[in-house]
Amino acid sequence: MGALKKKKIAVYPGSFDPVTNGHCDIVWRGLRLFDGVIVAVARNGSKNPLFTVEERLEMLRETFKDTPGVEVDSFDGLLVNYVANRGADAILRGLRAVSDFEYEFQMALMNRKLNKNIQTVFLMTGLRWIFISSSIIKEAAQFGGQTRGMVPDIVCEKLQEKFSKSSSGV
Numbered sequence: 001m002g003a004l005k006k007k008k009i010a011v012y013p014g015s016f017d018p019v020t021n022g023h024c025d026i027v028w029r030g031l032r033l034f035d036g037v038i039v040a041v042a043r044n045g046s047k048n049p050l051f052t053v054e055e056r057l058e059m060l061r062e063t064f065k066d067t068p069g070v071e072v073d074s075f076d077g078l079l080v081n082y083v084a085n086r087g088a089d090a091i092l093r094g095l096r097a098v099s100d101f102e103y104e105f106q107m108a109l110m111n112r113k114l115n116k117n118i119q120t121v122f123l124m125t126g127l128r129w130i131f132i133s134s135s136i137i138k139e140a141a142q143f144g145g146q147t148r149g150m151v152p153d154i155v156c157e158k159l160q161e162k163f164s165k166s167s168s169g170v
């Protein structure tokens, strides 16, 4: 009985440049399966990020400040090492469409090769977020498109700040 009560923790890794409502949806779905979800920003992730890691962490912390069971952190190096060091049980990733599958499959198998004790769990994003990605959000925002309702409010504000600065030459 005691063993059944062991707390299960998942690490939800990513670039989160920036966090979208699709990511939030995966965190909330993850919390229905796990006792805790660590949202972990990869420090050596995307090559040309719009936001610094610190800015991304700040937006994530604001987004999940009232969500019990969520911790926001960052990691360097191999994901499986971070997962093992945190004593977590699984890697959580979201799947939107078939196009995500090949990359996710490759990464999950590589991670399993690197550490066979860590499982990757995929959850399907809610249908309303199926078309949303950080890249498409950045592209829309860059050309003045409205992103409200697709990203947390704090992200909307930061995107506006970023692109109004760059268009005014600051």
Ligand code: PNS
Residues within 6 Å of the ligand: 013, 014, 015, 016, 042, 044, 045, 046, 077, 078, 079, 080, 107, 110, 111
């Ligand atoms: O949001 P993303 O960019 O799709 O996330 C990719 C991420 C950060 C999860 C992935 O690149 C990663 O895990 N990077 C850390 C290095 C690593 O362990 N890579 C996978 C095995 S080689």
